[in-house]
Amino acid sequence: MVHKLGHYGFVVNDWDREIRWYTDNFNFVPSDVQYAPEIDTLDVIAFMHLDLGERFSDHHSLFLSRAPPGASDRLHHTSFEVEDFDTQLLGHDWLGNKGYTSVWGVGRHILVRLKNPNYS
Secondary structure (H helix, E strand, C coil), rough: CCCEEEEEEHHHEEEEHHHHHHHHHHHEEEEEHHHHHHEEEEEEEEEEECCCCCCCCCCCCEEEEECCCCCCEEEEEEEEEEEEEEHHHHHHHHHHCCCCCCCCCCCCCCCCCCCCCCCC
């Protein structure tokens, strides 16, 4: 059983417009922003959370990644909170049986910086 939506991740073509839209309309604020290794003034990834003031909120409810030039907007990933690890494995197996290929595997993952990232 799914308890809650953990977060969504989107690849967006118009980075500045999308960041502004989410922060202006939904009270999202950046938790972490990463820039391109070769251009430190070019932000490429933003993890954003809902500003609940003094109340706790998840580190990020929204992930935005800058699309490579000419690419279209698309869903990157979703995250769901489930009952337990067994339920997580059942979901993983179900998706695999439907033909989906896991990129990160089950459970937490690390963010790695690639030498030539395509941000997708």
